[in-house]
Amino acid sequence: MKKQLHEAIQYPDEAFPYIMYIHTNRSSIPKGRGVNDLHWHEELQMTLVTKGNLTIRINGIDYGLETGQAIFLNKSVLHIVTYLSHDGEYVSFNFPEKLLAFYSDSAMERNHVLPYTNSYLLSLVIKGDAEWQKQILQILWEMKKKFERKESWGWQYEISIHTVQLWLILISNIMLSSEESSKHNRLQQERLQLMLSFIHQNYTNLITLKEIADVAHLSVSECARSFKKSIHMTPYDYLVKYRIKKSCELLETTEYTVTEIARIVGFNHVNHFIQSFKKQRDITPKEYRKIRNVQTPS
Incomplete structure (x- = not known):
């Protein structure tokens, strides 16, 4: 789910x-x-x-x-x-x-x-x-x-x-601001939520930067700036991070192989998945599964 x-x-x-x-x-x-x-x-x-x-x-x-x-x-x-x-x-x-x-x-x-x-x-x-x-x-x-x-x-x-x-x-004890900057902040929030929701719903598929930007009616460059400013990473980095997060759930709760999990969460090549996983978690997917299995015995 x-x-x-x-x-x-x-x-x-x-x-x-x-x-x-x-x-x-x-x-x-x-x-x-x-x-x-x-x-x-x-x-x-x-x-x-x-x-x-x-x-x-x-x-x-x-x-x-x-x-x-x-x-x-x-x-x-x-x-x-x-x-x-x-x-x-x-x-x-x-x-x-x-x-x-x-x-x-x-x-x-x-x-x-x-x-x-x-x-x-x-x-x-x-x-x-x-x-x-x-x-x-x-x-x-x-x-x-x-x-x-x-x-x-x-x-x-x-x-x-x-x-x-x-x-x-x-x-x-507060004064409501009618400044344009405040309006921009709210609009920025709404656009970001649209783009992040799109990633969450489509991370298993091949997603382009243009598709992410189109959801919020932004240019590709403005989309990248919005991600950098709001969550301090690029859209691609967020996509990979979310895929790794979802792969951790599968490693903990299923018997799928590492290759199968890589495909399920949207990676075209298992080697890219393993490299990305190790970069974020400092261990391989197999090592992660082994550690989690020891911590939560059946």
Whole structure:
């Protein structure tokens, strides 16, 4: 099954569309999109670093966060945590914008939610430099405690109230930019998502740079610039990296030979596959399979 860039979040309780993920280098609880997993979702997100430090990349810009710092991510923003310290941990709170509106077409939705969630605002780092940022961080820590003790009566109400308080503090202290640069950033995000999705859906086939560029209605040179600026690699390098990632899944979960896997993930020649694999993973596909089999005995 192909893993899409778009994350369709599965809430533990559909009657309360809210989830808190706990991410480490080893796992994500509940199962979700964690470290080194490029994705986007329709929900708003608040991420709090609870241990260590991390780097999150949004629209080609790396943001470093330390313990106790946080970042807000708007809906539909492509992002990836590219680094998390060895024993690091972070929690992500994901919720739909409708939770902030109370009910559809409310004054709150029209005046205080949609103008921000539909704006060119991609993200906002919250380091605690100002008093209002300290208030938000304090609320996030409190929300984490509530999620960990969800058996307490009325905890969903408490989470909802905390979230609305947090949102009001946030929008009271930021100014929406109408600058052309902000519009360009959002457009760049949308184009990149189209091109990356095309690669994810067609990586098993022969893909040309022109085909990738055509998806976003860009020239070949502009396509290459967009990749370099946003994810710091060429379209071809990203394609090869994604093929290697998919080959790792097949090496772990199937009995296909290395030659068969090379063909399945889009390599024309097995030698090219082995060379590319070793360049990225520092070991051969056979060595990788052997190590993984030892680590996860049947």
